[in-house]
Amino acid sequence: xxxxxxxxxxxxxxxxxxxxxxxxxxxxxxxxxxxxxxxxxxxxxxxxxxxxxxxxxxxxxxxxxxxxxxxxxxxxxxxxxxxxxxxxxxxxxxxxxxxxxxxxxxxxxxxxxxxxxxxxxxxxxxxxxxxxxxxxxxxxxxxxxxxxxxxxxxxxxxxxxxxxxxxxxxxxxxxxxxxxxxxxxxxxxxxxxxxxxxxxxxxxxxxxxxxxxxxxxxxxxxxxxxxxxxxxxxxxxxxxxxxxxxxxxxxxxxxxxxxxxxxxxxxxxxxxxxxxxxxxx
Amino acid sequence: xxxxxxxxxxxxxxxxxxxxxxxxxxxxxxxxxxxxxxxxxxxxxxxxxxxxxxxxxxxxxxxxxxxxxxxxxxxxxxxxxxxxxxxxxxxxxxxxxxxxxxxxxxxxxxxxxxxxxxxxxxxxxxxxxxxxxxxxxxxxxxxxxxxxxxxxxxxxxxxxxxxxxxxxxxxxxxxxxxxxxxxxxxxxxxxxxxxxxxxxxxxxxxxxxxxxxxxxxxxxxxxxxxxxxxxxxxxxxxxxxxxxxxxxxxxxxxxxxxxxxxxxxxxxxxxxxxxxxxxxxxxxxxxxxxxxxxxxxxxxxxxxxxxxxxx
Numbered sequence: 001x002x003x004x005x006x007x008x009x010x011x012x013x014x015x016x017x018x019x020x021x022x023x024x025x026x027x028x029x030x031x032x033x034x035x036x037x038x039x040x041x042x043x044x045x046x047x048x049x050x051x052x053x054x055x056x057x058x059x060x061x062x063x064x065x066x067x068x069x070x071x072x073x074x075x076x077x078x079x080x081x082x083x084x085x086x087x088x089x090x091x092x093x094x095x096x097x098x099x100x101x102x103x104x105x106x107x108x109x110x111x112x113x114x115x116x117x118x119x120x121x122x123x124x125x126x127x128x129x130x131x132x133x134x135x136x137x138x139x140x141x142x143x144x145x146x147x148x149x150x151x152x153x154x155x156x157x158x159x160x161x162x163x164x165x166x167x168x169x170x171x172x173x174x175x176x177x178x179x180x181x182x183x184x185x186x187x188x189x190x191x192x193x194x195x196x197x198x199x200x201x202x203x204x205x206x207x208x209x210x211x212x213x214x215x216x217x218x219x220x221x222x223x224x225x226x227x228x229x230x231x232x233x234x235x236x237x238x239x240x241x242x243x244x245x246x247x248x249x250x251x252x253x254x255x256x257x258x259x260x261x262x263x264x265x266x267x268x269x270x271x272x273x274x275x276x277x278x279x280x281x
Numbered sequence: 282x283x284x285x286x287x288x289x290x291x292x293x294x295x296x297x298x299x300x301x302x303x304x305x306x307x308x309x310x311x312x313x314x315x316x317x318x319x320x321x322x323x324x325x326x327x328x329x330x331x332x333x334x335x336x337x338x339x340x341x342x343x344x345x346x347x348x349x350x351x352x353x354x355x356x357x358x359x360x361x362x363x364x365x366x367x368x369x370x371x372x373x374x375x376x377x378x379x380x381x382x383x384x385x386x387x388x389x390x391x392x393x394x395x396x397x398x399x400x401x402x403x404x405x406x407x408x409x410x411x412x413x414x415x416x417x418x419x420x421x422x423x424x425x426x427x428x429x430x431x432x433x434x435x436x437x438x439x440x441x442x443x444x445x446x447x448x449x450x451x452x453x454x455x456x457x458x459x460x461x462x463x464x465x466x467x468x469x470x471x472x473x474x475x476x477x478x479x480x481x482x483x484x485x486x487x488x489x490x491x492x493x494x495x496x497x498x499x500x501x502x503x504x505x506x507x508x509x510x511x512x513x514x515x516x517x518x519x520x521x522x523x524x525x526x527x528x529x530x531x532x533x534x535x536x537x538x539x540x541x542x543x544x545x546x547x548x549x550x551x552x553x554x555x556x557x558x559x560x561x562x563x564x565x566x567x568x569x570x571x572x573x574x575x576x577x578x579x580x581x582x583x584x585x586x587x588x589x590x591x592x
Binding site for chain 1: 329
């Protein structure tokens with residue numbers, strides 16, 4: 001437990017990350033992007049519509065769009081923050097020394113992951129004041145905000161773990177970046193396409209009676225976009241029930257899948273960080 | 282103590298290291314000599330738990346490199362031939378990070394860091410960013426880093442490579458100091474005379490094989506079966522040349538008439554060489570000096586490695 005709480009790699013990484021101008025600039029642009037959108041929407045709603053006020057339903061609409069923007073930003077930033085964690089050390093020739101210290105492989109991987117997550121959580125938290133502007137106008141419950149925060153946390157954890165896994169098993173950062181962005185695009189985009197295909201198949205491609213489609217439900221359940229939709233608009237999820245003929249809460253599949261994905265990615269990263277000295281080759 | 286048994290590393294049909302057997306006693310400074318690709322860094326990487334051997338085994342203070350790599354890491358301080366530094370860390374933070382990585386408590390690290398910086402003459406750079414230090418300073422800082430957990434064994438891969446003469450001398454002085462502290466040191470270098478000065482024993486690697494091993498003097502003597510001898514005469518060169526060409530074990534006689542010098546190669550023992558000199562003196566040949574030309578370690582290395590086939 002002490003090793004988990006006191007992690008030299010985590011402390012070193014945080015020091016390096018927050019001393020870098022890139023982190024502050026990144027954070028600034030993230031908040032600017034959110035602010036431009038929120039204040040822009042409020043400005044449009046209050047001035048251009050001529051009403052001079054902001055209705056709760058508009059606030060709710062803003063909340064949905066803001067959540068999707070934040071999801072997009074997070075999906076875009078997480079691979080960039082994590083896919084170079086180990087491979088950059090390898091390229092900078094600092095990894096060999098790190099690997100000869102008596103730190104366990106899991107400590108190094110967790111330190112790297114925790115520092116990346118800490119920065120992402122900082123981004124999410126620093127965006128909260130802008131995010132909570134929607135409360136001023138009503139229409140959004142705090143519980144939804146908490147759910148979305150937890151959803152973001154799990155998503156960045158899983159994609160961050162994938163980034164670290166690719167960073168460990170590939171020699172070059174560029175390859176790791178491509179693999180991580182590819183995986184992220186698969187989860188965020190290709191799964192939706194597979195869902196449509198599975199639904200088409202369950203309908204016999206227009207030539208038969210619809211049958212329950214577990215695959216369509218599965219692909220929908222692991223898509224972050226659909227998961228966000230289920231959180232911001234629970235009533236709207238009836239569309240999935242109609243299409244897949246299955247009434248099963250998608251968050252259970254989402255949480256289980258992403259936890260398993262995280263565990264798998266971290267397991268591989270820990271196993272592959274150091275050579276297996278015992279194995280003869 | 283380091284024990285290496287049949288250590289082999291093969292990449293396809295290429296042997297980077299072939300059946301290395303070696304025992305290095307406690308407190309011994311052992312120098313690995315060899316050309317690029319001879320297997321020095323491969324040996325060091327295996328001993329530092331960074332590279333899987335194809336076969337064989339190595340023990341550091343009784344801990345198996347293959348079966349107890351975590352225990353081995355606590356025993357060794359490793360300095361690779363090429364290494365990077367974290368550009369946003371200061372010298373003391375750099376050492377602090379590695380100290381923490383070895384589980385040294387914070388209060389202990391606070392005492393240790395100034396001492397180590399003092400040892401490597403970097404006290405004045407304590408609060409400088411590591412990236413801004415010169416190459417020699419980075420090498421010394423890396424050496425301090427490898428000492429932070431007080432390892433019994435130091436594995437130093439080309440610690441003086443790329444350094445200017447002053448930095449080399451500084452590095453050599455630090456290593457002598459460490460030798461005095463009783464550390465077992467494995468060091469590789471291309472600067473062979475430096476190794477000769479520092480090392481108790483040397484091992485010559487060529488084509489992944491250990492072709493010679495022993496004390497510097499032993500290797501020197503073993504390989505000097507044909508040594509050059511120079512004689513300075515007070516004239517009468519042809520008479521001396523005629524005499525020396527008749528003697529056994531003598532070959533390649535060369536003369537320098539301007540300087541009255543005769544140089545020849547001699548394969549006999551030291552006793553036979555003494556007899557030769559005695560005979561020449563008794564014959565009243567006008568000898569001023571009779572000296573054996575010292576070969577340096579580089580000549581020895583060239584002698585050992587010539588003719589060894591690369592596998």
